[in-house]
Amino acid sequence: QVQLVESGGGLVQAGGSLRLSCEASGRTFSIYYMGWFRQAPGKEREFVAAISWSEGSTTYEDSVKGRFTISRDNAKNTVYLQMNSLKPEDTAVYYCAGDASARFTTTPKWYDYWGQGTQVTVSS
Numbered sequence: 001q002v003q004l005v006e007s008g009g010g011l012v013q014a015g016g017s018l019r020l021s022c023e024a025s026g027r028t029f030s031i032y033y034m035g036w037f038r039q040a041p042g043k044e045r046e047f048v049a050a051i052s053w054s055e056g057s058t059t060y061e062d063s064v065k066g067r068f069t070i071s072r073d074n075a076k077n078t079v080y081l082q083m084n085s086l087k088p089e090d091t092a093v094y095y096c097a098g099d100a101s102a103r104f105t106t107t108p109k110w111y112d113y114w115g116q117g118t119q120v121t122v123s124s
Helices: none
Strands: 002-007 010-013 018-026 033-039 046-052 058-060 068-073 078-083 092-099 118-123
Touching: 002 092, 018 033, 018 092, 018 118, 033 068, 033 078, 046 068, 046 078, 058 068, 078 092
Parallel strands: 010 118
Antiparallel strands: 002 018, 018 078, 033 046, 033 092, 046 058, 068 078, 092 118
């Protein structure tokens, strides 16, 4: 099993920045990809960004490209999401997730491990 704990959410004004962290513990060697997802009230959970745990290659959802950066620190078993130029539409609960399959996906249901989520609120 893998345990994921997010931190770093909060309230920020539009145009501001936040950095989310996700620390993994347990059988972290089983993870191929780490992803960030978000879910706004009344909406489905959606893909934000993902990173290959071993190679560091990254993928982003179109609306966050150029504003968000995903990175990882393998020594600390931690993945980060740096969010700049935040917009009110970025408001959501953000979740990190781990995928134990070598086949990359942006579909939430195929991720095996999930954190508890952290609230990000962007005021206009």
